[in-house]
Amino acid sequence: MEINSITKKLLFNTIRIDTVLNDGSEGSGTAFIVSHNHANSSYTFIVTNRHLVDDVQRGGLVFTQKRSGLPLFGKRFQLNIDDFSHAWYLHPDPDIDLAIIPLRPLERAANDQGVELYYHTIDSRLALDAMTLRTLDVLEEVFFIGYPSGVWDQVNLMPILRRGTTATPIALEFEGRQEFLIDAAVFPGSSGSPVFINYSDTLRLTRHTNNKLLFAGIVTAVFFREEANHLIPIPVPANNHSIVMGSEMIDLGLVIKAQVIIDLINIYLSEYGFQN
Structure with missing residues (x-):
């Protein structure tokens, strides 16, 4: 390859x-x-x-x-x-x-x-800046790379690529912090994964660049449902042992913005x- x-x-x-x-x-x-x-x-x-x-x-x-x-x-x-x-x-x-x-x-x-x-x-110049943030829509395609649940191609030493979308507007500070949510399958081992925006042709023209990806941030936590109507963000553990039995992941990942x-x-x- x-x-x-x-x-x-x-x-x-x-x-x-x-x-x-x-x-x-x-x-x-x-x-x-x-x-x-x-x-x-x-x-x-x-x-x-x-x-x-x-x-x-x-x-x-x-x-x-x-x-x-x-x-x-x-x-x-x-x-x-x-x-x-x-x-x-x-x-x-x-x-x-x-x-x-x-x-x-x-x-x-x-x-x-x-x-x-x-x-x-x-x-680091691929990180989202203030001008680009203003051009992003509330729903953008993202992808991230890592080792979910420890899975990887250990013969070729290749990580796993996954897709998702933004779940909150990146231009806003989720819960007042420099973070945003993605709608994606985030599992133990995904912690520390870099997150990228696969932006549109329109956005590419406004940014005057040939790059197809922008660096958006790093996966830090996943949301769990512990009981009815009670959701909590928990740092994505390095192994499955840290997950509380009976908790249910709801495919919402928390991402720290690249600027941080x-x-x-x-x-x-x-x-x-x-x-x-």
């Missing part, structure tokens, strides 16, 4: 997270790679949810290897991180379910072992001395 389209490249944007929690249970989740320009330099980060890295005893990031600039389908490299929970930079607001880690030190560690990593990044991710990267870069 030639990697000759935006969506094919996105197959190599996500990273599978395999974890062992402090209680001994195993879990999996999704992370993805974002590149961001800051102070005339480009920086690359792995992004996931805070709840996927909290209380983790051991964790590893699964990449596809590269040779001569091409992916080696099925050639796995798992980058294990010591003290996994503390390796991540968490959003300073504990109520915002985001964590990031710079990619380049991890890539150097892989190179030191004679391994080249194959990946593609999401350019960019803001967190800028906070990190400012805190560690990467000034404008």
Whole structure:
């Protein structure tokens, strides 16, 4: 398979997270790679949810290897991180379910072992901006990529792509937070999945770009029905053990907007001395 389209490249944007929690249970989740320009330099980060890295005893990031600039389908490299929970930079607001880690030190560690990593990044400039938000309709097609219920093509190391639609207007702040809902099947393991809008020809003309996708955000929670007329959002767990028996998922996923991710990267870069 030639990697000759935006969506094919996105197959190599996500990273599978395999974890062992402090209680001994195993879990999996999704992370993805974002590149961001800051102070005339480009920086690359792995992004996931805070709840996927909290209380983790051991964790590893699964990449596809590269040779001569091409992916080696099925050639796995798992980058294990010591003290996994503390390796991540968490959003300073504990109520915002985001964590990031710079990619380049991890890539150097892989190179030191004679391994080249194959990946593609999401350019932060693809994130929805204020002008584009004003042009979006209340119902837009979305898709997201990850490892629902731990399912993936483990022979070829391919994630799972899923479709849905917006369920609340992205231009508004759902419940007063920088979030929105999607109508899509979100399952354990989908946590940390990047979400994209597949926008229309009309929108493409207003944005003056040939790109077919816009970066909308990251899956953080799924809504459950615990009892009649009582719905609650719960962070998408890394495994099925965290789901309360008798609860029913209703195919509504909660998404943190992409701008919050960019803001967190800028906070990190400012805190560690990467000034404008």
